Amino acid sequence: MPKMRLEIITAERVVYADDVNVVVAPGIEGELGILPHHAPLMTILQPGELRIVKDGQEQFLVVGGGFMEVMANKVIVLADAAERAEEIDEQRAQEAMRRAQERLAGREADLDFERALGALHRAQARLRVVQRRRPRRPGPPPESPA
Ligand code: ATP
Numbered sequence: 001m002p003k004m005r006l007e008i009i010t011a012e013r014v015v016y017a018d019d020v021n022v023v024v025a026p027g028i029e030g031e032l033g034i035l036p037h038h039a040p041l042m043t044i045l046q047p048g049e050l051r052i053v054k055d056g057q058e059q060f061l062v063v064g065g066g067f068m069e070v071m072a073n074k075v076i077v078l079a080d081a082a083e084r085a086e087e088i089d090e091q092r093a094q095e096a097m098r099r100a101q102e103r104l105a106g107r108e109a110d111l112d113f114e115r116a117l118g119a120l121h122r123a124q125a126r127l128r129v130v131q132r133r134r135p136r137r138p139g140p141p142p143e144s145p146a
Contacts, residue, residue, distance in 0.1 A: 002036040005074040008082050015082040022053035023075050025068050041070040047121040060085045062129045064122045085133040088126050097123035
């Protein structure tokens with residue numbers, strides 16, 4: 001399977017750097033799937049899940065928004081914040097979500113709506129990725145024939 005280089009970088013660190021087969025990123029207008037040798041592209045990302053497939057293995061990260069550039073078989077994500085699934089602190093995300101919901105419901109005069117909404121979307125994206133990292137519970141056993 002052909003590969004492309006993926007680098008996910010924040011102001012603080014390199015979150016991910018590897019050769020991968022597929023990248024699905026949270027574009028501002030919806031999910032954006034990138035395969036190797038994609039045409040050059042520059043786009044804004046919204047807070048959400050970033051899915052990677054490498055050698056048949058799927059991996060989920062969360063990005064808090066940012067930019068993505070695709071050029072010369074290389075995908076560079078410059079993210080405001082990004083974490084791998086296993087790095088996400090679930091309780092912190094729950095608390096951030098509750099704070100944002102309270103702010104949005106309270107509608108105080110000095111509410112920074114965009115900021116509160118951004119915080120809500122980041123927290124929701126983190127919690128979605130946390131859900132994915134949980135092992136799936138086996139479903140009920142198939143019913144035995146009568
Ligand atoms: P909080 O209010 O909890 O700080 P936030 O959405 O405002 O949440 P960000 O501005 O997106 O936080 O991120 C700030 C830094 O904290 C980044 O380095 C980000 O990776 C990290 N971070 C934020 N929330 C979490 C979390 N739930 N688990 C792990 N790292 C987190």
